[in-house]
Amino acid sequence: MEYNLADLFESVVDVVPDREALLYVDHPGTGAERRLTYAQLDAAANRIAHHFADAGLCPGEHLGLHLYNGIEYLQTVLGALKARLVPVNVNYRYVEEELVYLYRDADLAALVFDGEFDERVAAASAQAPxxxxxxxxxxxxxxxxxxxxxxxxxxxxxxxxxGFAPRSADDQFIIYTGGTTGMPKGVMWRQEDLFFSGLGGG
Known part of the structure; x- marks a missing residue:
């Protein structure tokens, strides 16, 4: 096993498939709870990963996540990692100018976004060939x-x-900085480095 985040997640799933992995409470909406076990979250991430591959996205291409925190966010990040796509965070507060900059700068090939941002995403994506x-x-x-x-x-x-191809510790994750003194900057992390950075901070 490589120090790849998708591999590490799958190794946990294989050991404790029925343990609860996620509890999400929809506070802005109904307040309803959703719970997923590790096996259920794994299957959900596999589904979205296979969708990306079937849509023609290739390992190493960049996938933007313009979402609120929620099950779909985590499912999409895991799905991207499984398919060896490079996840890229998109701040949901960004306005059109910032979105155009980020979509272009990050060289996004695909985007998953919350429908609430439809108009902003439509305007920005038209300028991101x-x-x-x-x-x-x-x-x-x-x-x-x-x-x-x-x-x-x-x-x-x-x-x-x-049913995914082997992955690598060199697979990447891109995190955009806040951009408080200018436009945000994308910081590329090797997944192995991100993993050990998390351990070092713990």
Missing amino acids: ALRHVVRVGSAAAPAALEAVPFTEAEASGSPLR
Whole structure:
């Protein structure tokens, strides 16, 4: 096993598949709880990973996550890691100018976004020629301004099984800085370095 975040997650799943991995309370909405075991989270991440591969996304391409914290965020990060895509965080407070900059600077090939941001994402994505695959979580706040694959449809289209190619500790994760003194900057992390950085800070 490499010190790859997807490999490490899968090793935990294999040991404690029925242990609860995630509890999410939808405070802004209904307040309803959703719980997933490690096996359920693994299957959900596998589904979205296979969707990305079936959509033609290749290992090493960059996937933006323009989402609130929630199950779909974690599922998408894990799915990206499993498919050897490079996850890129997108601050949900960004306005159009910042989004255009980030989409271009990060060379995003794909984006998963919350439907609440539909208009901003539509305006920015029109100015990001490398962006070719877009997935919407939830519904657009108004009539949709952007053609996107619904997340539920993307999830349903993928297999819940693994079946992925071998991964590497050199696979990357890009984290954008806050941009308090200018535009945000993308910081590239090797997954092994990110893993040991977490251990060192613990």
